[in-house]
Amino acid sequence: MLCSHKENDYTSIAWKREVTVATDGTVVYPDATPLYPHYGAFVYLTGLHPIPANAGRIVKGLVTWTLDGTTDLMYAPQLAGNRWDGFRIHGNTDPKLDKTLEFNHQLTQLRFCAVRKANTVESNEFRVTRITLKAVPAKASFTVAGVAEKDLAVDFTEPGDLAAVLYMDKANPSKTVLVTSTDADNPDAVGYVLLPAAAKYTADIETTLGTFLSREVKSADGPFTKGYANQITLHLSEDGLSITGVQLEDWTDEDGGEVNVN
Structure with a gap:
């Protein structure tokens, strides 16, 4: 404070x-x-x-x-x-x-989920092993002026790579989450990242099926907006990778609680 x-x-x-x-x-x-x-x-x-x-x-x-x-x-x-x-x-x-x-x-949240195609049978393990967001402006700055939130001007600069946090497999902690869901309405949560609001991002996505470079990550509901969470679903199969995204409700899971402020 x-x-x-x-x-x-x-x-x-x-x-x-x-x-x-x-x-x-x-x-x-x-x-x-x-x-x-x-x-x-x-x-x-x-x-x-x-x-x-x-x-x-x-x-x-x-x-x-x-x-x-x-x-x-x-x-x-x-x-x-x-x-x-x-x-x-x-x-x-x-x-x-x-x-x-x-x-x-002041940031937006991308919640990464994954689903495997029901007809995919040749591979026993489906895991997302790394997600790298490209050209993310990772330096944030603003002048403290006590103004209302809508009047706060935050500058984001110095773009670079930013890795998402991936969840680990509870049954095998040395590996990331095993993707077993075949239901796009109930995908498996695989990770998240907090980053500046933007119309879209580009990501390199590494999986046990292969690496998919420069894939577009966006929401069907419009730009990624600060204060909102977005579900990004990775659809995996031997044929490749497709990505869909939707905006969720207000970002309530991080509101309140105990936070340290300076």
Whole structure:
């Protein structure tokens, strides 16, 4: 969490600390509640997750991250409060007046699934062994200004390869998940990746049936949108690989919970 004495201006930080955010957005402080200036002056807080790469030295309010495909990037717009009861961010006599951090996803999630063709009988094992997303802009940055989420301008730069996380086979932990489903409506989950919103991506997909290079990954429902999950289904057979994608409901599985913000 970052604190400033100036509204919408975090070029000069009054203090920063790690806190826990409960499922309802309530901030749980590890020690005392925020220190407020005397005479009722306001302080302004905003939340970031995960801790930015340059947390130790935020220059002119600019924060940066290097995406790894596994960690979400989240931002909470500014809260304001002062020392007087009823106006505090936390610790008011009436808890209903306490203010909550509302975190917003800045990435989209691709959930990879796989299904084998029912008439495929020549191979006993169907596994996806690697998925590499190509030209993913893996450096994220924005200037902290406390603005509403819709006004936040996040820059994504430095495109490169980014590997998806693949699930391991519980029966054989040295290998990735065994694909047994032949039902496209109930495919086997094989992995996921978190990355910037985009119209589509290109991926190299390695499987026990062979490697499929530069395959287009997109959703039938339109662009990959931040804050949404997308199911990407790989259809495998001895004849090759086809890919379908659909957008799922709002990305609720990562909302709330306990996250550290700096």
